[in-house]
Amino acid sequence: MVFVVKNLVEYRELLTVLAWKNVTLRYKQAYLGIAWAVVKPLTLMLIFTLVKSFVGIDSGNIPYPLLTFAALIPWIFFQESASEGVSSVVGNANLIKKIYFPREIFPITAVVTKLVELGINFIILAGLMIWFQFIPSMYMLWVPFIIFYTILAALSIAFAGAAFNVYYRDMGTALPVLLSLLMYAYPVIYPLQLVKDKLLEQQAAGEWSNLLYTLYTLNPMAGIIEAFQSVVLRNQSPDLTAMVPGIILVAILLPLSYAVFQTGGILFRGCYLNMPIIEVNHVTKEYQLGQLQSMKTTAFNQWRRLTGQPIEERAPFKALDDVNFSIETGEVVGIIGHNGAGKSTLLKLLANISNPSSGSIQVKGKVAPLIEVGAGLVGDLTGRENIYLNGAILGIAKAEIKRKFYDIVAFAELEEFIDTPIKCYSSGMQARL
Numbered sequence: 497m498v499f500v501v502k503n504l505v506e507y508r509e510l511l512t513v514l515a516w517k518n519v520t521l522r523y524k525q526a527y528l529g530i531a532w533a534v535v536k537p538l539t540l541m542l543i544f545t546l547v548k549s550f551v552g553i554d555s556g557n558i559p560y561p562l563l564t565f566a567a568l569i570p571w572i573f574f575q576e577s578a579s580e581g582v583s584s585v586v587g588n589a590n591l592i593k594k595i596y597f598p599r600e601i602f603p604i605t606a607v608v609t610k611l612v613e614l615g616i617n618f619i620i621l622a623g624l625m626i627w628f629q630f631i632p633s634m635y636m637l638w639v640p641f642i643i644f645y646t647i648l649a650a651l652s653i654a655f656a657g658a659a660f661n662v663y664y665r666d667m668g669t670a671l672p673v674l675l676s677l678l679m680y681a682y683p684v685i686y687p688l689q690l691v692k693d694k695l696l697e698q699q700a701a702g703e704w705s706n707l708l709y710t711l712y713t714l715n716p717m718a719g720i721i722e723a724f725q726s727v728v729l730r731n732q733s734p735d736l737t738a739m740v741p742g743i744i745l746v747a748i749l750l751p752l753s754y755a756v757f758q759t760g761g762i763l764f765r766g767c768y769l770n771m772p773i774i775e776v777n778h779v780t781k782e783y784q785l786g787q788l789q790s791m792k793t794t795a796f797n798q799w800r801r802l803t804g805q806p807i808e809e810r811a812p813f814k815a816l817d818d819v820n821f822s823i824e825t826g827e828v829v830g831i832i833g834h835n836g837a838g839k840s841t842l843l844k845l846l847a848n849i850s851n852p853s854s855g856s857i858q859v860k861g862k863v864a865p866l867i868e869v870g871a872g873l874v875g876d877l878t879g880r881e882n883i884y885l886n887g888a889i890l891g892i893a894k895a896e897i898k899r900k901f902y903d904i905v906a907f908a909e910l911e912e913f914i915d916t917p918i919k920c921y922s923s924g925m926q927a928r929l
Contacts, residue, residue: 500754503598511601511608513888518609521876533613534620537568544685553686558729559628565621566728567684567721570642573614574650574717575675580606581654582661583668591872595889596847596863600757603654607647614643621728635727638734642723645739649716649746656753659760682715688722688738716742774823774846774863779855781816781841815841819855875919879910879929882918904929 504511523532544564548555555563581603585592588602625632653671661667683691694700695709713719719742723734800806816838823829831839844850847863872889873882883904887897905914908928910921918926 500600503600504604507597507601507891509894510597510888510891511605513885514601514605515608515612517874517877517881517885518605519612520881521874522609533616537565537572537617538620540568541565547685554690555687556689558630558725562624562628562630562729563687563725564684565624566725567682569614569617569621570646570720570724571679571682571684571717572617573610573643574646574720575672575679576613577607577610577647577650578653578657579668579672579675580610581650582657582671584654585658586661586665586668591889593844593849595872596849597889597891600655600754603651603658603757606654607650625728630729632728633731635731635733638723638727642720642727642734645716645743645746646720648750649720649742652746652749652753654753655750655757659757662760682717683721687725688718688735692738710741713738714741714745716746718742773825773858773860775858776819776821776846777856777858779816779819779845779852779857780814781838781845781850782853783813783815816845816852873918873926873929876917878917879905879908879914879921882929 541561541564545561548560548564553560584602584606585599592599657667657671691712692709695705695712699705701708719735719739722738726732726734819838819842831842833839841850843863845852845857846859848859872886874885877885883901884894884897888894905911908925910925910929913921913925918929921929
């Protein structure tokens with residue numbers, strides 16, 4: 497986890513730019529713009545309030561709409577952060593295949609992006625508190641810690657989910673549905689105190705009551721929602737007995753989830769020295785040739801795979817076979833070969849975009865291969881915005897981009913079009929940029 501923090505510090509500008517890109521693209525062409533961030537919680541609040549009028553849920557001395565909205569804020573932040581974090585790696589496959597930077601940036605960026613929407617929902621919450629005449633107290637100082645805990649809980653799902661989603665796309669589709677259903681098992685519609693009264697005070701489940709309450713609070717979101725409501729609306733400190741089981745679970749799951757992400761082959765394992773020195777020893781990269789299969793054959797093979805039975809292996813193809821070379825400091829090296837010779841494959845291995853099937857590669861420094869002209873350019877962003885985005889992706893500091901900005905514009909001959917979305921550029925203009 498220390499490695500993650502180190503990468504976040506080193507690539508903080510890239511993290512900021514990618515989060516800004518996500519927010520910009522999400523709302524730039526929407527008629528209501530960023531106002532969509534509050535549509536979901538407000539709609540759910542109104543629906544739950546309507547249901548409450550028929551069911552009769554006791555919300556104590558807190559107006560039910562306010563209580564529910566305060567529960568929906570951390571819940572929706574967690575749900576959407578985890579869901580988009582799981583889909584983040586597959587969604588950025590075009591960058592991952594061409595440019596190297598730490599892959600954990602993607603799930604973390606998904607969470608950071610949601611912080612913008614979270615801030616907007618806080619403004620709506622403040623308006624509701626004024627309307628219902630609720631005065632905040634010093635206990636609000638707990639809110640940043642509760643949000644940080646929510647981020648860790650979301651990442652404990654997002655890291656492992658992102659790795660599995662690379663191989664099983666069902667993960668990215670199933671998780672949002674599952675989390676939406678689980679909302680009804682969380683203290684969103686009803687306060688946690690109702691569960692506590694039933695299980696701990698009334699012992700509604702008999703000898704199983706205490707165990708069931710512990711299992712209920714083992715869910716991190718139960719403690720998070722209760723804590724958020726307590727510090728914001730009840731002017732109380734969080735109920736630690738409701739939070740500790742979930743904190744323990746997150747402390748266990750987060751490093752395990754990151755380990756799954758790491759072993760999924762998505763992480764960077766390079767070194768950091770100023771002068772690049774490259775050594776390639778007996779490197780082979782092997783692929784299995786794809787082939788079309790009927791739905792019946794695909795289902796049959798999947799069943800055999802799940803039950804541990806052997807399946808028919810596809811024909812192997814060696815893109816690289818026992819490659820050896822070294823590059824000393826200061827050398828200039830050209831890689832020449834016909835189509836399919838393995839030039840791009842070799843560059844991807846050197847940049848740690850993919851791993852060799854066998855052999856070893858040692859790289860001291862950074863390798864950022866330009867495998868495709870225009871990799872990382874986003875059509876809905878302007879030329880100016882793409883320069884900063886692409887520079888951050890390639891690991892160039894924002895200050896350096898500013899110094900070279902007008903040289904880049906002059907080279908690309910885009911002085912009149914630099915603030916135009918590049919989807920309006922000709923192919924030649926995009927290539928020059």
